[in-house]
Amino acid sequence: MSTNIPTHHSASQTVKTLCPYCGVGCGLEIVETTKEPTAKFPDRFKVRGDRSHPSSQGMVCVKGATIAESIQKDRLLHPMIRDRLDQEFRQVSWDEALDTITTKIQQAIYNKGADSLCMYGSGQFQTEDYYTAQKLFKGCLGTNNFDANSRLCMSSAVSGYVKSFGADGPPCCYEDLDLTDCLFAIGTNTAECHPIIFNRFRRHHKKNPHVKLIVVDPRRTQTAEAADLHLAIQPGTDIDLLNGIAHLLLKWEKCDRKFIENHTTGFAEFEQITQLYTPEFVARRCAIKIEDLELAAKYWAESQRVLSIWSMGVNQSIQGTAKVQSIINLHLLTAQIGKAGSGPFSLTGQPNAMGGREAGGLAHLLPGYRFVANPEHRAELESFWGLPSGQISPQVGRTAWDIIRGLEAGEVDFLWIAATNPAVSFPDLVRTKAALLRSPFTVYQDAYYPTETSAFAHVLLPATQWSEKTGTMTNSERCVTLCQSFQTPLGEARADWEIFAEVGRRLGFAAQFPFKNSADVYAEFAKVTRGRPCDVTGISHTKLTELGVIQWPNPDTQTNLDQVRNKRLYTDFQFHTSDRKARFGAYHSKGVFEDPDEQYPFILTTGRLYGHWHTQTRTGRIDKIRQMHPHPFIEIHPQDAAKLSINNGDLVEVKSRRGTSHFPAMLTNAIAKGVVFVPMHWGSLWADNAEANALTHAESCPDSKQPELKACAVSLSIVKANQHQP
Numbered sequence: 001m002s003t004n005i006p007t008h009h010s011a012s013q014t015v016k017t018l019c020p021y022c023g024v025g026c027g028l029e030i031v032e033t034t035k036e037p038t039a040k041f042p043d044r045f046k047v048r049g050d051r052s053h054p055s056s057q058g059m060v061c062v063k064g065a066t067i068a069e070s071i072q073k074d075r076l077l078h079p080m081i082r083d084r085l086d087q088e089f090r091q092v093s094w095d096e097a098l099d100t101i102t103t104k105i106q107q108a109i110y111n112k113g114a115d116s117l118c119m120y121g122s123g124q125f126q127t128e129d130y131y132t133a134q135k136l137f138k139g140c141l142g143t144n145n146f147d148a149n150s151r152l153c154m155s156s157a158v159s160g161y162v163k164s165f166g167a168d169g170p171p172c173c174y175e176d177l178d179l180t181d182c183l184f185a186i187g188t189n190t191a192e193c194h195p196i197i198f199n200r201f202r203r204h205h206k207k208n209p210h211v212k213l214i215v216v217d218p219r220r221t222q223t224a225e226a227a228d229l230h231l232a233i234q235p236g237t238d239i240d241l242l243n244g245i246a247h248l249l250l251k252w253e254k255c256d257r258k259f260i261e262n263h264t265t266g267f268a269e270f271e272q273i274t275q276l277y278t279p280e281f282v283a284r285r286c287a288i289k290i291e292d293l294e295l296a297a298k299y300w301a302e303s304q305r306v307l308s309i310w311s312m313g314v315n316q317s318i319q320g321t322a323k324v325q326s327i328i329n330l331h332l333l334t335a336q337i338g339k340a341g342s343g344p345f346s347l348t349g350q351p352n353a354m355g356g357r358e359a360g361g362l363a364h365l366l367p368g369y370r371f372v373a374n375p376e377h378r379a380e381l382e383s384f385w386g387l388p389s390g391q392i393s394p395q396v397g398r399t400a401w402d403i404i405r406g407l408e409a410g411e412v413d414f415l416w417i418a419a420t421n422p423a424v425s426f427p428d429l430v431r432t433k434a435a436l437l438r439s440p441f442t443v444y445q446d447a448y449y450p451t452e453t454s455a456f457a458h459v460l461l462p463a464t465q466w467s468e469k470t471g472t473m474t475n476s477e478r479c480v481t482l483c484q485s486f487q488t489p490l491g492e493a494r495a496d497w498e499i500f501a502e503v504g505r506r507l508g509f510a511a512q513f514p515f516k517n518s519a520d521v522y523a524e525f526a527k528v529t530r531g532r533p534c535d536v537t538g539i540s541h542t543k544l545t546e547l548g549v550i551q552w553p554n555p556d557t558q559t560n561l562d563q564v565r566n567k568r569l570y571t572d573f574q575f576h577t578s579d580r581k582a583r584f585g586a587y588h589s590k591g592v593f594e595d596p597d598e599q600y601p602f603i604l605t606t607g608r609l610y611g612h613w614h615t616q617t618r619t620g621r622i623d624k625i626r627q628m629h630p631h632p633f634i635e636i637h638p639q640d641a642a643k644l645s646i647n648n649g650d651l652v653e654v655k656s657r658r659g660t661s662h663f664p665a666m667l668t669n670a671i672a673k674g675v676v677f678v679p680m681h682w683g684s685l686w687a688d689n690a691e692a693n694a695l696t697h698a699e700s701c702p703d704s705k706q707p708e709l710k711a712c713a714v715s716l717s718i719v720k721a722n723q724h725q726p
Helices: 094-112 127-140 155-165 195-207 238-251 257-263 267-274 279-286 290-302 320-334 353-358 375-385 400-408 429-437 496-506 518-528 541-547 623-628 638-643
Strands: 014-018 027-032 045-049 117-121 146-148 182-186 212-216 229-231 306-310 343-346 414-418 442-446 459-462 471-474 479-483 602-607 634-636 651-655 660-667 675-679 712-720
Touching: 014 479, 094 117, 094 414, 094 459, 094 496, 117 127, 117 400, 127 146, 127 353, 127 375, 127 471, 127 496, 127 518, 146 400, 155 320, 155 343, 182 290, 182 320, 212 290, 229 290, 238 267, 238 279, 238 290, 238 320, 257 320, 279 290, 290 320, 306 320, 320 343, 353 471, 375 518, 400 429, 471 518, 479 541, 518 541, 634 638, 634 651, 638 660
Parallel strands: 117 146, 117 414, 182 212, 182 306, 212 229, 306 343, 414 442, 442 459, 602 675, 634 660
Antiparallel strands: 014 027, 027 045, 471 479, 602 712, 634 675, 651 660, 651 712
16 A cells, blocks of 8 residues: 655655654654665665754754664565464465464454454554554454553553543653753653753753752663762662652642642542651661752752653552652642643653554553543444444453463464564563463564564564654654655565554455555544544644644644644643542552562662663664674672672673573672662573563553563572683
């Protein structure tokens, strides 16, 4: 099928698109310098920042700057099939591949029902891909078993916003980084993971001596290096800290009683709980100084505009939702929301995690910020999609880890994975891989081959990537950008939404999938959002082309077509709850799921590095980035290392209750004592036995179902001493 714009451009023509990495959503301009590929492929496309893009203002990090170098390397070019995992793949036609998939879906439904079907998608989908997949699975097939890697990334933020405000959606914007008096960064290494917005804040920080940066992280990261106050708390003590700050704000009468009374509920229970979190108790629990706790509270109390930011360090926890609500509590306590320079701002990890949330791309969601459990929401979509009443299941679908459990129990007969690499990114990889091996039939849809997950597939489908298809993505500040294709699809690759739609038609749902191009898909999706908190009825591919970036909410009732920026939510203090009031959430801290003990005396935490992205499917194929980060490592505090006679460069075995991995030791005072750190990027294709998630567990937040990938108990021992030690 055709895309919306020509896929080939004359020399020196500039095409605007979006960086396909993190949730900052940096605008890029692609300049094609020749009509045909050259022997030296990176010279064909030159990448630069788009200065007209409001989110990134022309800035670009090393990942965005080098992205074109990965376009043509190790691409999956044709559909491939094998009957058993111990066989080689054979190339087949699209017709054969799609007919096979259609037949397998029908057989699975006949044998075990629609609940035996599962799809696992990705925050790297465009919104059009997400929406088409929801319509196919949740609508036409009648199963809500669609989940995405956002479950491992942002689902705690979703759950926390819903519980506190009645709806998902970050209420802040990047301009707030230029206006805040105090940035409270907790569970985020923004300097490395979201560098463009961190650089934006740092300019403001350096120019204004009164502006404070508080960083909460067990590691002294690049973000913490820039902080006015670094709180190196022990993993799992975030709620202790946040309740401790609240305790002091209440004690000092630095709260907004009028706002609390008029615009919130649940304050009395919250106030009662915080009384237990005295400075002495919190300092002991968090392993910080009382003076530093008091200074953090003082910075918050004395700032007119407080902006909090967080990411995986908060979300990936058995109390992820509670931590998010505990951050929001401080904003409600001090009325730091709905005004410039302030508010609770979750930083999405992937380029279209926000768009996926809008399109219903998690197992408990439906498009337009609707919920599977809400009968009115289901009925609205059934009517809109032209489906029988009751077609959408009232049962919340299988989450990412529920899919693994379903495979283990023999309940899942058909698994479709697209644009993600769970054989590296899932927790408890030994168990994950064993479950994937049990899958009766797995479809794997991706742009690259091989990946670690392709080893578990029966069918490989070649998907276009960001350079070859046109569609929309929504970044962390709710800005929708049209990502325009600038290259003819390589081989036989097709857009993800096209593949989903064609399978739908072959299953007998031609009326539900009439789309001729991605603009048609977005137009239908936009209608689904009418009157919802994420209303985008005023947005279309045409308007995005004409006006550039548009921020939601943007209903088509908006009279001023030039109004493309609705910067902040809740400026009127009216929330999406039944009484229009925000909710305090009262929580005690439960720590981490696995406490260290004699057998496993350290807490392992994981994270990202500046140059790499997720599981290296792209960045591992870019020379400059591989040179920046040539191998994995483990950070160990020198005092901990000395007790075990570990020296720099020694190969260390890290063991948990689930598995083992090996990493070269990096001794550093930047990590808290008793804590070790490993980057999560290396799978079996890029290093031997260096998988961080072979160690992690799958225990998750009860509300968000997001696994605690940030903390597990481990032991350390030397495998091989560094021969170059003096």
